[in-house]
Amino acid sequence: MPSPLVYFQIATPDTEAARAFYGALFDWKWGEPAGRTLPVDPQGPGDFDPQGSLFTIAEGAVPFVTPWFRVGDIWATFERARALGAEVVIPIRQAGGGPHTCLVRAPDGQTVGIVQA
Numbered sequence: 001m002p003s004p005l006v007y008f009q010i011a012t013p014d015t016e017a018a019r020a021f022y023g024a025l026f027d028w029k030w031g032e033p034a035g036r037t038l039p040v041d042p043q044g045p046g047d048f049d050p051q052g053s054l055f056t057i058a059e060g061a062v063p064f065v066t067p068w069f070r071v072g073d074i075w076a077t078f079e080r081a082r083a084l085g086a087e088v089v090i091p092i093r094q095a096g097g098g099p100h101t102c103l104v105r106a107p108d109g110q111t112v113g114i115v116q117a
Contacts, residue, residue, distance in 0.1 A: 003077070006115065007068035008052040013061055015054045022054075066103070068113035074100045077114055081106075 012018045015038055022028055022040070031039030036056040044050065050068075057063070071077040078092055081104045089103035089111055100116040 003069040003071045006070040009055050009066045011055040011057045012063045013059045015056045070117045072117050074116040
């Protein structure tokens with residue numbers, strides 16, 4: 001099964017500045033804040049509409065973006081990522097009865113989110 005991009009997270013210590021910038025640049029609509037997360041609906045076309053969020057990190061931390069990809073079998077994908085040299089950032093978990101997720105760091109240093117379809 002192909003693994004489409006389904007979510008993105010922009011981590012920044014200044015979510016208000018990021019909200020102003022991305023909102024003005026891309027005309028994004030914002031949801032209600034939930035803790036350190038501010039949901040965004042980029043309002044993409046029906047055939048390609050990944051959702052995303054701004055995520056508040058500590059002042060002085062280095063901002064980053066994490067893409068999240070949907071897979072049919074998270075356990076097999078997780079093991080394949082490890083076999084290909086990925087480092088485990090967060091092992092497979094299920095939060096609050098939601099989907100199973102994990103984070104891995106690819107050999108090139110990029111962090112990638114994986115979510116069970």
